[in-house]
Amino acid sequence: xxxxxxxxxxxxxSAVVIFGSGVWLTSAGRPYAIALQTVHKxxxxxxxxxxxxTVYQAMRIGVLPTAESIVVWVAAVLVIASFASGGAxxxxxxxxxxxxxLHRVAPWFAGVLTAVSVYFTAGRA
Ligand code: HEM
Numbered sequence: 001x002x003x004x005x006x007x008x009x010x011x012x013x014s015a016v017v018i019f020g021s022g023v024w025l026t027s028a029g030r031p032y033a034i035a036l037q038t039v040h041k042x043x044x045x046x047x048x049x050x051x052x053x054t055v056y057q058a059m060r061i062g063v064l065p066t067a068e069s070i071v072v073w074v075a076a077v078l079v080i081a082s083f084a085s086g087g088a089x090x091x092x093x094x095x096x097x098x099x100x101x102l103h104r105v106a107p108w109f110a111g112v113l114t115a116v117s118v119y120f121t122a123g124r125a
Contacts (some may be wrong), residue, residue: 004123007050011118014047015111022107030093037090044086048079055117057125068120075113082107 001009021040025032055072058064064072085103088095 004054007054008118008122011047011051011115014043014050015115017043018047019107019111026104032090041086041090044083048083051114051118052076054125055121058121061125063124064120068117071113071120072117075110075117078106078110078113082110 018040021036021043025036025040028036055075059069059072081102085099085106088099089103
């Protein structure tokens with residue numbers, strides 16, 4: 001198995017863990033289970049780093065057409081929004097409702113566009 005295949009399989013497994021634990025957190029409600037929340041955020045952190053490195057390596061050498069670059073940038077904004085809203089939701093009991101809804105909606109679009117971005121860039125660097 002090549003390094004890039006291992007990376008992509010790791011990201012797929014991480015996505016299952018992140019989205020599975022996220023939906024579980026939402027359906028179980030507050031107070032959030034510490035262990036579940038820790039698994040959720042640490043897996044998200046690892047996946048953001050690995051997908052960020054994968055995409056950045058290809059972006060740096062400028063192999064992406066403009067349309068694909070736009071998808072990558074929109075994905076990056078959505079990932080930042082997902083991370084920031086997740087942090088706010090878990091740190092506070094009284095965050096504005098829109099922040100909670102941002103974290104219930106943005107991650108799904110971030111996940112799809114990050115998968116597309118990795119598809120565009122994996123193996124190109
Ligand atoms: C890119 C990073 C992240 C992704 C993709 C992600 C994904 C998700 C998803 C899909 C859900 C379920 C939403 C739904 O039911 O539709 C969720 C819920 C949740 N996430 Fe994240 N998450 C991320 C980062 C974080 C971080 C960094 C934290 C905490 C520091 C966090 C804390 C939570 C909490 C507390 C919930 C439950 C919210 C609720 O009550 O509905 N997430 N996350």
